[in-house]
Amino acid sequence: MATTNQSNPLMQSMLSPRGLTWIIAIIAISVFTWFRFGSIMDTFEIGILIGATIGLIGAGFLWQSIQTLFAFVLMMALIGIASYAKHGDVYSANETAFFLKFLFSSQSAFMWMNVLFVLSMLTYFFALWKNSEFSGRVATSLTWSAVAFGLAGMGVRWRESYLINPDYGHIPVSNLYEVFILFVIITAVLYLYYEQKIRNRSLGGFAMAVISAAVGFILWYTFGREASVIQPLVPALKSYWMKIHVPANFVGYGTFALAAMVAVPYLWRNKIEQSGNSTSPWLTRLPTLEVMEDVMYKAIAFGFAFFTIATILGAMWAAEAWGGYWSWDPKETWALIVWLNYAAWLHFRMSKGWGGARMAWWALGGLLVTTFAFLGVNMFLSGLHSYGTL
């Protein structure tokens, strides 16, 4: 009896054929990367490569779907990169080569991502309205596909920046356009994680609503402002810190946005329950208040941890680029405001035991603060982060 208890499920899945394949595949890819690019990588980049390898293997076991996603993204990105190679590695091939023009150049991939996200929102809401299990499954697949297109697009864009001019090459997390794409991808992945966890798809439409709003911004930014043009990096951004600081930050923003969007159905269900209408069909479709509250808490706690790390990394970067770890620059200050806001939220919940509608409203309001921190500041306030000058 005791023996079955001792066999750790994580250990089991690692030693399964699939698990071993995963480990070997990821290690093989990073060894390949090292052979190919090791000569031009500095110590920190090698550190990041090793960290990414371990992190990815770990993430694949904590959540198996990552393995499948990774396989698809890798395949799509490789098709994109190979198509460029086949057309002489010139950037303009994205207008002629079939695979690039219609599927995997970064621009096309992002457009697919945008469309799929909006479709997935509509499908999720349809599934909720009609209580249709099948539509729900379709919506989930749409979301996964959108994420795959987005990630593949990022990978291809990374390559494209080198194709335009080797001098320009950089990981695409360097301006508002690129991080917005990162934001929708991360938010969607986090949502998918909780969807699997709570085995209920009814929150999908709400989560995809905030993503679709961001998609709207991306579209306006692309067509109204030509923001998708790949630009070289200003000197201050040429730092390995950027590669970890920005994604860590967006894990935070993504979870906070997700928590806010879970607050909406929470408040809705809360209202129905308080009105005493126990026959409402929504009560059977939406998760219980307890489950939604738990998702909100877990998301915020997770995001808070990442946001803390991101802010600290930002401080270390600032210390190196600007000579001071903290300058009360508007972006920094707003990061602090966001952080204080969620610290206060967590305290109310943990120590005062607050819960219910109040905390849900607060989580929803947190989205305003968060949005201002990563969009409003760029639009309305100027400072070191606007990179207008050196």
Added chain:
Amino acid sequence: MDKKLGLKHHPLLTFFGSMNLAITLLVMLAVASVIGTVLKQNEAYASYVIKFGPFWFEVFRTLELYDVYSAIWFLSVLAFLLLSISACVWRNGAHFIRDMFSYQEHTHPSQLKKMKLSAHWETNSGVDAIVYEAQNAIKANGFRIKAEQKAEGQLLAAKKGSMHRLGYFFTHIAIIIICLGALLDSNIKFKVQAWLGHVAPETRSIALTDVDPRANIGVDNFSFRGSVNIPEGKSADVVFLTFKEGYLVQKLPFQVKVVDFRVEHYDTGMPKSFESDIILSAPELKEPIKTTISVNKPLIYKDYAIYQSSFGDGGSQLTLKAWPLVSTTPNPSELQGEVNRSIPVNTPVGDYKIELDDYKPNNVITLAEPDANGRKVKNLGPSIQFKVRDSQGQAVEYENYLAAIERGGILYQASKFRHSRAEDFDFLMIPLDDQKSTKRFMNFLALVNDRNILDKVLDSSINQEKDPTKHEQLVTQKRFMQQLINLFRARGFDGIHRYIQQAMPTDKQDKAFDQYLEILTVALQGVYLHTLEAEGLRSEKETTEAQRRFFADSVEAINALSAYGPPMFFEVTSIEPRESSGLQITKSPGKDVVYFGSLLLVIGIFLLFYVRPQRIWLLARPTPEGYSELILAGKDGKDDKQLKTTFDDIKQALLLATPPLQETAHGNNQSV
């Protein structure tokens, strides 16, 4: 012990350690920070007065809103937060530590039965067998167990994840450490010294030797953050700290020389890297340190860090050609100058001072549409910025581009100008001739400047007219044309317009203006042909399309000249750039303290969120009937869901190993 308990419940400690106060303070900090970002900090007081008016300016100043983050009230909020966290740690500390080490073996059987995760049943197995099986099952789930014989029976108290409590200490002590570290690096000490009168900022920009001694800070200062501009080839052993309405001069224990400053550019003209070759020498160094610093790559020397932070002109040497704009002879004179200095120029129409403000090697502009390569930026090349000040002190601001600027296939020499900072810049675009020089335009201009030019241009043909009345007519016509040219040269199209407005009835004005323009154009064309002839370019009456474009552009330029200001146009003939490198030098002993605190904070947060403090209890005791009773219970912080699976596992194992007698299995957790 009693005394300590008493202290813990002291009202003051309760007040400071209360969650309500803590959250209030957090919110206050957040609000203050919002103010600091919305209201631009540390600008010149004059600009605040303009923005808010004298009344609100005064109110905001009293509230110290122009430098929120070092305002007394802001620092007090921070201090209170520190007090609050300290009080909180103090209040909860002992309890949390006890809890960390305790197995909570004093828990009573009835308490165990009341827990959310709890089950109990009677079984045939003996107490020892139960304890043995339970020990195995609980251990298998990673718990540490303490076994104890109690009056009620045999107790197993197990726990896991005690580190969670450590997380509380780590996070909260980390905040205190971070704040203290930041305090070390702050300018509080200067504020105190300024308050005591030992330190006072210097507000004038004057030579170092004349600076107020109270603004001089010695090398023993343990933390600062300052900056200094060093021209190439020069060195410095001080940095300037901004403080209140002026600056302080911080002495360095070493000397930094900037050998060379370089900006590299992308093909778009955007800067790609900024770097300085520097030499650091100090008495204690046998060999000076020679190195290159760049953005994101500072030089660390002892406790000091030297950063590349900005750049500027360090006195570029310029040779200028000054074209006289009102003279009838197009002969430029040559001038020598240096950026950040001024050149006196005496002309027949007055004395002027040219203040050379800056030389910019690149001017990158953003295009509305991306070009063929998908680029949205374009480099207009180098420019100089300068002011020309007359003897009354009035100045006009200029920016002249060194390279020709192309528009619709034609090349121009461009100059931007404005008469006050409140205005937008106007453009003077001088068309360039076939030699890509301004010469032909200047020749043309010199002729237009001649107040009797039409005598030269027209007299030979007028004199061929033998009919006296016709001759008379032609002479009158010539005089009128000459007046028009003179008016145009002095005041531009605008001048002609105004003249007509004064001299004619309203309904005739538009028509007259068109007529006047036509006459003016004919007259200027005559002068222009004369210019071409003088260049030897024209033998017959035909002009080329390019020459006609040139004429139109020249007229446009002469029109702009009426507002251009001082009577000179400056062309740069040679330049020897000399840059200055802006260095930021810091000594921040608090940095490592802050980093250490940050590390604690991160570890603490992960411990708090991801280590669950879980406990399992098992009590086994014989019943009077000769069976054994078994109570199993579990608890997980404030959230028992996490433990449920583990609890069920253990319960399942025990149910199999020590099966219950019929119908004696009970529990609060019925999902067997």
